[in-house]
Every structure is written in C-alpha cells, then in structure tokens.
Amino acid sequence: MTGAGLNDTTRGAVAGIGLATAAFAVFTVMDCTVKALSGRYHVLQIVWLQAAAAFAVMLACAWRRGGPARLRTRRLHLHILRGGLALVSITLVFASYAALPLADVYAVLFTIPLMVAALGAVVLGERIPPARLLAIALGFSGVMVTVAPTGAGLGGWLVLLPLAGAAVSALGHVLVRHMQATETTESFGVYGNLFVFLAVSPAMPFLFVLPTIADLLLATLGGTFCALGSVLLVQAYRAAPVAVVAPLQYTQMPYAVVAGLLLFGDLPQPSVVAGAAIVAASGVFLLVAEAHGIGRSRAERRATA
Secondary structure: OOHHHHHHHHHHHHHHHHHHHHHHHHHHHHHHHHHHHOOOOOHHHHHHHHHHHHHHHHHHHHHHOOHHHHHOOOOHHHHHHHHHHHHHHHHHHHHHHHHOOHHHHHHHHOOHHHHHHHHHHHHOOOOOOHHHHHHHHHHHHHHHHHHOOOOOOOOOHHHHHHHHHHHHHHHHHHHHHHHOOOOOHHHHHHHHHHHHHHHHHHHHHHHOOOOOHHHHHHHHHHHHHHHHHHHHHHHHHHHOOHHHHHHHHHHHHHHHHHHHHHHHOOOOOHHHHHHHHHHHHHHHHHHHHHHOOOOOOHHHHHHOO
16 A cells, blocks of 8 residues: 555545535534524525525635536536436425424434445445544434434424435445546536526526515525535545535534524533533544454455555
C-alpha cells in the first residue's frame, strides 16, 4: 500500500465528512424556515417558492463559473428522474413538518442513512465495512435515545409522510452518487429545482397566497440554503462513498436541538442531550476510523495498494 494512495483516500473520506457535516447543518436551517412558514401557506407553495430561489442561486453560480458549459449534461433523463424524486420527497417531508414535532420528523428521516447504505451496496456495489456499519448503528441509537421518551406523533398514520419521504430521498442520494462522475455540481441544482418549480406551477393559481415581505424573504433564504446545502452534499459524494457520507445526517439531531431552543423555545430534555452526545460520538468515530483507514472496504484498500 503506497503512502500517497492512502493519503489520497484518507483525504477524500475526511473531506467528504466535513462537507456532509456542513451540508446537513445548512439543511437544518432550511428546515427551520419551512417550519416557520408551514402554518401560513400550503406546502406546495413553500416548495414552489424555495425551488424558485434555489434555481436562481444555482443558475447564477453556473453563469459565474463558466456559463452554459456548466449546464451541459449527458443524462438529462436522470436529472428529470432526480427532480421527480426530489419533488415527492420534499412535499412529503415539508407536509410532515406542519403535522409533527421537528425532532420526531428527524427521527424518522434518520432511517435514510440505513436505506442509502443498503442501496449503495445493492445498486452501486459499494461494500460496507464493519466500522461504517457500527457508525450508522451508533448514530441511529442516539436518535432513538433522543426521541423515544416523547413518542409524540410517532404512533399514527402521519408517520407515513416522513417515512415515505425518507425512502424516496434515499433513492435520490444514490442517484447523485451514480451521476456525479459525468455531471457538474451546478447541473444538479439547476435541473432539479427547475423541474420542481415547473411541476408545481400549475397548482399555484389554486393555492397561492400573497406572502408578506418578511415571509418572502424567509422563503428566499430557505431556497438559498437549499442550494448551498445541495452543493456541499454533491461535493461530499464526489469525495467519499455513500456509506461514509450518509451517516453524517445524524448530526442534524444536535442541530435540531439547538435550533429548537433558540428559534422555537423548545427546552431539551436530558434524554435529548444524551442522544445528541451519542450522535456526536458516532460522527467522531467515523472520522477517526476513516482517517486511520479502518473504515474502508477491501476494494478501497486494494485501490490504494
């Protein structure tokens, strides 16, 4: 095994972890804007407004970084498929924010890393070494410690909203990893958000409520953070396998605790603090494992030999 090859692989994994951690922090901010708006506007209008803002941001980035060349694609059909998956997932998840506590929605959405890891193995042929499986299991156990005492909203049919959204989102994650070798970062944001905006537009004459200036700015902020988080996540998938990136979604639970306290006045229970500590430990374990090479599969180790 060459030192240069090991260093390249290690740097990629560590970079992927850092990018994914930042991405999920940004997505938590976006989720807070959605929750703030959900009591006043239809979920499809929120999706429509944020898709428009995210599309504008990504189009500006593409123009600044090379113009039309940054939007060339060999896989327009897959961009359309990804846009459709995003629309279904976002609508289901945004609807659940209005009906369920944020922490409970996150608890269900944290099944995504498990689904992504399984799909990555089946669809992409990516091996999942024991260290990564342990990190996923540790993070998920932390989430369960956090939300188990409340049980609010997890017993009725409404749980199917985020659960279905999680399944569709996992497919989208694997599709990004599959496409990233040939597609630019900007193309993911431009085509995906354009599809969502156009698909929802026919419903706007029936659902649209004129937003206040403050709410319009809030929706624009949410769309901007959506674009930024998407860029960071695509870059994370370029740097590391899905089984490395996906578990970092668990870091959203500590983010949600802080956001709930500062923005919505939700005081964390001791179980929440304990669960958040377990989640943080899973992230540290994954980072250390990847940095020392023990989190890599045999195929990855052979590639650096």
